[in-house]
Amino acid sequence: MTTETTPPAGPTQPWSREQFEARLRETAQDRYHDRHPFNVRMHNGDLGPGELRRWITNRFHYQRHIPVKEALILAKLDSPRLRRVWMRRIEDHDGRQEGQGGIERWLRLGEAAGLDRATLLSGQAVLPGVRLAVEGYVNFFRLRTPLEAVAASLTELAAPDLMRTRIDAFKRHCRWIEHEGLAYFRGRVHQRRRDSSEALTLVLQWARTRAEQEHALAALTFKCDVLWTLLDAVHTAAPVERP
Template identity: 80%
Template sequence: MTTTLAPLTEPWSPAEFEARLRAVGEGRYHDRHTFNIRMHQGDLTQAEVRRWITNRFHYQRHIPVKDALITAKLDSPRLRRMWLRRIEDHDGRSEGEGGIERWLRLGEAAGLDRRTLLSGEAVLPGVRLAVEGYVNFCRLRSPLEAVAASLTELSAPDLMRTRIEAFERHYRWIAPEGLAYFRTRVDQGRRDSGEALELVRQWARTRTDQEKAVAALSFKCDVLWSLLDAVQHADGQGQDGSRESM
């Protein structure tokens, strides 16, 4: 009698692999975080909205840095061009354009000073650690893991749409032009996540690599979750509390 022994861990089928990646987003994405739920229900005070914008800006301004680190891991002009476009999306093709500039304008629409945002002085310790952790993950891990971590973009377009509605309804003190960042990210996020998912599917051929990709996406969800934890729990704690009373 001959039996064919399957390897101990066979790769998941492409469909199952994708389903497992999507399940991470459904279970662990920061749309489920209390602070995000409160934001979208209109329950945040003006000080809380400003605190979130200020701290999330620290994340936003590091996106091109992590994307440059990913670019350096890619071994063909075609793949690097794909990632360069992401850097351009955030840095702009020229001064006054791009996602970082749009985020600064969101801050201004919410009554925050551009220079204070750029100074980074109001950024919370937990937010600094979360961003540092994400940048170093992209610096030190494999191209597969660094790209898989970007797959939170699979869930981002839905979040952006909900957020635009929530801000238009609940936070009318922020001028609608301030929401341009969220509007731009709906299409950019859809395109970026489609490209990244295709790369991750091509690159992760073994079960080990598939599991590494799932773990990378899970780590990235922790980064975003941890950022909101810090923003949520900052109330009345020293530095941040005193800034809010200004």
């Protein structure tokens, strides 16, 4: 009895659905920012309070632009069903009313870490490198195709594991942060698993040619680079005096 196998894809032949999904997952895992030295230090408990507050402050500049990029994706979708899905993603971050959503929970994380809400909202302490990374991130979603925009969100394939690692690290090493401040990370475990499944299904359906598949992989790589660049800026900034 012989077992049929999918022949290797040539230089222009599309990968099979299974081969393409494997490449997407491999890219998300291998290039995700959980391996960045700053994140490694965070999860090992090697950051001082000042360094952690700097990360919270600069990451917030990225967080507050997530619903902006989701709105840019929403505007590219031609299906009411898909637009309803993406509207939910915006609500996840902005909430349905004041005091709800991921942005609010990140502000509460900052407050739990001893940061002033008004200072976070002002953006005055955001590093130049972070501003540039986030600007490039938003412009990517403004200018690229629906396929590339959705594919770039597939960093979510690796995110649930990172959220669980981060929750555990904060509980062990950052006991000075109030427990309620971790609500953002707890909520994102389920949301990101759901979001990544939806996005992956769309990318696998939409990318039919080898060129489309490669564009999707390049978009995912770009998003990984944005997250890595953001951490580079935080990691290499002037040292923060440890209290």
